[in-house]
Amino acid sequence: xxxxxxxxxxxxxxxxxxxxxxxxxxxxxxxxxxxxxxxxxxxxxxxxxxxxxxxxxxxxxxxxxxxxxxxxxxxxxxxxxxxxxxxxxxxxxxxxxxxxxxxxxxxxxxxxxxxxxxxxxxxxxxxxxxxxxxxxxxxxxxxxxxxxxxxxxxxxxxxxxxxxxxxxxxxxxxxxxxxxxxxxxxxxxxxxxxxxxxxxx
Numbered sequence: 756x757x758x759x760x761x762x763x764x765x766x767x768x769x770x771x772x773x774x775x776x777x778x779x780x781x782x783x784x785x786x787x788x789x790x791x792x793x794x795x796x797x798x799x800x801x802x803x804x805x806x807x808x809x810x811x812x813x814x815x816x817x818x819x820x821x822x823x824x825x826x827x828x829x830x831x832x833x834x835x836x837x838x839x840x841x842x843x844x845x846x847x848x849x850x851x852x853x854x855x856x857x858x859x860x861x862x863x864x865x866x867x868x869x870x871x872x873x874x875x876x877x878x879x880x881x882x883x884x885x886x887x888x889x890x891x892x893x894x895x896x897x898x899x900x901x902x903x904x905x906x907x908x909x910x911x912x913x914x915x916x917x918x919x920x921x922x923x924x925x926x927x928x929x930x931x932x933x934x935x936x937x938x939x940x941x942x943x944x945x946x947x948x949x950x951x952x953x954x955x956x
Contacts, residue, residue, distance in 0.1 A: 760815055760896070761813070761816055762812070762900065763811065763812055763813075765808075765809065773799050775821035776824055779888045781795060791851070801834065807828055808883075810904065813899075823891060823900055827883060829880045879916065881918070882901060885927070901918075914956055915954065915956060918952045920949060921950075935955075937952060938950045938951070939953050
């Protein structure tokens with residue numbers, strides 16, 4: 756099956772398309788997905804408004820369907836912390852997680868500590884996410900979306916980009932390495948075992 760697509764700046768996305776972004780993200784087994792749809796949707800709503808975050812999304816030219824996206828930030832912990840800004844919303848939704856998915860809540864506590872130490876130097880960015888809808892995978896789209904982040908980061912004056920990829924996620928690891936990243940360490944973050952990678956921009 757062939758398809759044609761176009762890649763657009765993430766912040767140009769209309770709010771009605773964000774549920775499509777959230778749906779694709781929920782296919783991932785990462786922490787944000789484990790917290791559930793409300794957290795995923797709110798995270799990307801915040802990302803659009805964040806002054807430092809930037810990214811891209813791919814859309815099928817014929818159907819308009821969201822195919823995948825990528826997102827980067829120089830301060831990933833600050834982007835995550837925006838989930839707590841609306842206290843009433845956060846308390847309501849985190850209590851649901853505590854009682855229905857307690858392991859996800861515990862993992863959130865572990866990850867919140869780990870992520871604080873991920874940015875080691877100025878003029879660097881984190882490839883926070885790059886994800887492709889399962890039916891569009893295997894065609895180089897994820898690699899292209901991540902490459903778009905790297906090109907944009909270079910234009911903005913950043914010198915280096917980091918990424919963390921679960922050790923089991925061979926397709927993402929191969930795409931990341933094909934974009935010039937190298938593994939600098941492998942570490943455990945609660946239930947996750949991840950490769951830490953970097954690339955010059």
